[in-house]
Amino acid sequence: xxxxxxxxxxxxxxxxxxxxxxxxxxxxxxxxxxxxxxxxxxxxxxxxxxxxxxxxxxxxxxxxxxxxxxxxxxxxxxxxxxxxxxxxxxxxxxxxxxxxxxxxxxxxxxxxxxxxxxxxxxxxxxxxxxxxxxxxxxxxxxxxxxxxxxxxxxxxxxxxxxxxxxxxxxxxxxxxxxxxxxxxxxxxxxxxxxxxxxxxxx
Amino acid sequence: xxxxxxxxxxxxxxxxxxxxxxxxxxxxxxxxxxxxxxxxxxxxxxxxxxxxxxxxxxxxxxxxxxxxxxxxxxxxxxxxxxxxxxxxxxxxxxxxxxxxxxxxxxxxxxxxxxxxxxxxxxxxxxxxxxxxxxxxxxxxxxxxxxxxxxxxxxxxxxxxxxxxxxxxxxxxxxxxxxxxxxxxxxxxxxxxxxxxxxxxxxxxxxxxxxxxxxxxxxxxxxxxxxxxx
Numbered sequence: 001x002x003x004x005x006x007x008x009x010x011x012x013x014x015x016x017x018x019x020x021x022x023x024x025x026x027x028x029x030x031x032x033x034x035x036x037x038x039x040x041x042x043x044x045x046x047x048x049x050x051x052x053x054x055x056x057x058x059x060x061x062x063x064x065x066x067x068x069x070x071x072x073x074x075x076x077x078x079x080x081x082x083x084x085x086x087x088x089x090x091x092x093x094x095x096x097x098x099x100x101x102x103x104x105x106x107x108x109x110x111x112x113x114x115x116x117x118x119x120x121x122x123x124x125x126x127x128x129x130x131x132x133x134x135x136x137x138x139x140x141x142x143x144x145x146x147x148x149x150x151x152x153x154x155x156x157x158x159x160x161x162x163x164x165x166x167x168x169x170x171x172x173x174x175x176x177x178x179x180x181x182x183x184x185x186x187x188x189x190x191x192x193x194x195x196x197x198x199x200x201x202x
Numbered sequence: 203x204x205x206x207x208x209x210x211x212x213x214x215x216x217x218x219x220x221x222x223x224x225x226x227x228x229x230x231x232x233x234x235x236x237x238x239x240x241x242x243x244x245x246x247x248x249x250x251x252x253x254x255x256x257x258x259x260x261x262x263x264x265x266x267x268x269x270x271x272x273x274x275x276x277x278x279x280x281x282x283x284x285x286x287x288x289x290x291x292x293x294x295x296x297x298x299x300x301x302x303x304x305x306x307x308x309x310x311x312x313x314x315x316x317x318x319x320x321x322x323x324x325x326x327x328x329x330x331x332x333x334x335x336x337x338x339x340x341x342x343x344x345x346x347x348x349x350x351x352x353x354x355x356x357x358x359x360x361x362x363x364x365x366x367x368x369x370x371x372x373x374x375x376x377x378x379x380x381x382x383x384x385x386x387x388x389x390x391x392x393x394x395x396x397x398x399x400x401x402x403x404x405x406x407x408x409x410x411x412x413x414x415x416x417x418x419x420x421x422x423x424x425x426x427x428x429x430x431x
Contacts, residue, residue, distance in 0.1 A: 123271070138276055146271035147318075149264075149287045152280040 057093040065098075074109070084118070092126070107144075241390040244381045248418040249426025253328065253361040254383040258282065263327035266353075268334050269378060274387070275330070278380045287326070291334045294318050302397060305339035315345060321353040329354055331362040332378045339397055343408065351411040351431065360412075360429040367423040368399050374422065 052069050055061055059075035067083045074091030080099045081088060087104040090096055094109030104119045107127040115121060115129070120137035123129060128145045134153055140146075257263055261283030267275050270290035279286045298314045299305045329350060335343055350360065365373045372393045379387040400408065402417060409415055409429050418426040 138273075138280075140271050140273045140276060142272070144271055145290055145293065146288055147290065149285055150276055150280060151285050 055094075057091070090127075242387060243390075244385055244387045245421065246384060247386045247420070247426060249361050249363070249420075249428055250380065250386055251384045252416065252418075252428050253330070253359055254282075256359050257284070257328055258383070260327075264325055266321075266326045266329045268330060269332050272379050274379045274381070278382070284327075287321075289318050291318060292337060295334070295337060299342070302339055305342040305397075308341070311342050311345050314342070315349050319346070319349045319353060323352050324355045326354045327358045329358075329360045331360050333363040333365075333376055335362055336364055336373075336400070337397055343398075347408055348411070351409075354431045356431055357413075358431050360427075360431070362427045362429060364400050364405065364425045364427060365396065365423055366401075366419060366425045368401055370396060370399060370423075372396075373399075 053067055053071040055071070055073045055075045055077060057074040061075070061077045061079070063079045065071070065077065065079070065081045067081075067086060067088075070087045070089070071081075071083055072089045072091055073081070073094045073096055075094065077094075077096045077098050081096070081102070082100075083102040085103050087106065088100065088102040089106045090109045090111055092108045094111075096110065097112045099113045099115075100111070101116045103117070104121070105115060105117050106122045106124065107129055108124045110128040112130045114131045115133050115135070117133070117135040119135075120139060121133060121135045122139045123141065123144045123146065125141040125143040127141075130147045132149045132151070134151045136153055136155055138150060138152070257265070263284045264287060265279050265284045266287045266289065267279070268289050268291040269275065270293065271288050276286055276288075294314065294317065298310060298317075304310055331350070335346065338346060354360065363376075363378070367373070373396045374390045375392045375394045377389045377391060379389070381387050405427060406415060412429050412431050414430045416428040416430075418428075420426055
């Protein structure tokens with residue numbers, strides 16, 4: 001009897017000594033540990049992160065830009081931009097005064113200059129474009145401002161456009177930072193394109 | 203005094219509906235007018251039918267659209283093989299002339315036309331004017347029509363729309379889009395005080411440099427006018 005009582009009053013063994021419960025990896029526990037949403041999580045700047053070459057919003061470039069990869073321009077560019085086989089995005093802060101040739105262009109900011117696109121041009125809601133467009137396809141959101149002409153070129157003609165030869169010796173790109181300290185960027189013909197990309201990265 | 207009081211007793215107070223609506227604030231296409239419900243409908247358009255019947259057998263023509271950039275108009279006109287030029291005329295108009303009285307200023311008129319209709323003579327084979335001319339006061343209107351006469355080719359056509367109700371104190375605020383060659387989508391985005399209502403005789407005088415005018419009366423007192431250069 002006493003023995004029984006002792007057994008009942010005996011303090012429980014310390015938790016340390018107790019063998020840890022075997023891990024039970026049921027689906028419910030997994031969810032508690034690592035919550036997974038079926039919805040894709042979008043970061044604050046989803047489009048910024050996936051580009052390799054970027055002209056940041058505090059960067060000004062005067063000259064010619066050639067790129068062999070996708071390029072995001074969220075700063076100022078004056079001159080020419082050529083991405084014959086890739087996509088160019090003019091970000092919401094982008095202000096471009098340049099002749100542009102690209103496979104595809106998405107405009108969210110402001111562009112002044114003629115645009116030649118072999119695939120499609122996408123002009124978003126608050127974009128502003130002043131210049132003439134040559135493209136195979138065009139997508140326009142309501143609210144975009146455009147002044148100029150639109151010439152739809154057939155795919156065969158678009159291929160000719162893509163095959164236009166590049167200048168033999170492109171001039172180097174000069175990047176100007178807000179501190180006015182000029183940065184001699186590498187010649188733009190070197191892959192991966194644009195020494196300006198590093199200068200503009202935010 | 204006594205008569206006024208007697209009238210008030212017999213007929214009641216003056217009706218509020220006699221007060222004209224305020225001048226609209228144009229916020230740009232796609233922005234709409236504040237506090238107004240949009241009404242969108244597709245309707246047959248004999249004017250549009252006529253306009254495209256003149257240019258359907260040709261390709262590579264230069265067509266000017268003064269309603270700004272819209273997907274449907276771009277798709278339709280470029281699908282016919284034409285090159286489309288667009289001008290967001292109303293947005294520029296209300297930005298350049300915030301007050302109606304500014305439209306009398308000859309310096310501003312010149313600047314406006316140089317910024318928005320700066321093309322060489324005989325450039326266009328057709329102009330979709332829509333109802334933008336109706337937003338203009340007389341001096342600006344005359345200068346704009348004269349500029350249009352210069353930049354369109356002889357024997358080419360303009361499509362313009364005007365309200366036909368001469369004494370209206372308020373007219374609907376529209377935007378137009380091409381649905382197909384015989385119909386347009388009319389987007390009614392509220393009402394506005396008309397700058398002026400132009401009757402047939404006034405329009406004939408206004409377009410005196412053009413060869414002919416053809417009128418089509420449509421629903422809601424809206425006239426479609428085909429003007430031949």
